[in-house]
Amino acid sequence: MAYINVPEGVPGIRSLVMFRPETGRHLYQLTQVLLRDPSPLSPAERELIATHVSARNNCMFCMSSHAAAARELLEEKRDVVDCVIHNQSTPHLSDKMKALLNIAGKVQQSGKLVTDEDVSQARQHDASDRDIHDTVLIAATFSMFNRYVDGLGSLTPTDPTEYVPMGKRLATMGYVLPQQQKN
């Protein structure tokens, strides 16, 4: 049970933003801009960064829901998601994405750990300033979301099939603030 009085039966961050829509709307807006608005990185690549950071933070809800979204967006290349979660190499991941995921993993630990070498390695594989900026901010943002979701003890479904419809919704509708059910 969550540490505060959030709507019953609603999982993860959805329960928290329904409890406090004043902050929730800005959190969803930020996520929509970062993960869906036009960017040199595809929505699937950006979901992979979110998944990677959430896996490293051991946040089951965020990892599972963003992994599900990434699988929907990647279609037949969906197996890459499990490779990212388990740190396995895969030919479906570009060298640029590998370098960006390395930067994201550093940010997850601390911003100070990102080195000039990490950045120049990404640049060697054609990462632009915009790619690097967005990677750092996505990794930083999920360092927030993971703490928010777990720090308030929000409901985390343990059945993997429960995340499939969430992934479909995130892949097709993006980040839309959930509305409190009216009784």
Place this chain on the structure above:
Amino acid sequence: MAHIQLPDGLPGIRGPMALRPETSKPLNELAEVLLRADNSLTRGERELIATYVSYLNDCFFCQNAHGGLAQHYLSCDLEQMDKMKIHPETAPISEKMKALLSISGSVQKGGKHVTAGQIEKAKGLGATDLEIHDTVLIAAAFCMFNRYVDGLGTWAPQDRMFYVNRAKTRAEEGYANYNPHN
């Protein structure tokens, strides 16, 4: 030097905020609600949470920018502010605030570090669900801001009085209509 090309002369978060207004807008609006909008926690108490977490993350720019604001709102000096962020357990603040800072310190390590016992203690000292929510989200948000500022290798003025001296203006300006070029 920063890891990416940022507008010249803007310290800390101001560089990336000026670079990418699309993300700055929700970030600043979030900060406005969390740190400045009406709340049963005072602005000083909320800025103290931001300062404490930024101190734990060793983010020079954020701990001094928000430390300056906390100092302004709480009417204390730099030395007293430093004592509060380094040893909140002996600070001249309420027992409820000490319990909320303890929760913030756990959030800084990782969400799972927060225990039911810490929450119970805060509630026993009068903390409401909303105060606990906002404490956790402020602490989590500064784990984001600190990583954003340091992960891009931004620069920060090293003279700590720079932050103290501009706090009053920053407090009046707020976050929602924040102009990174000022």
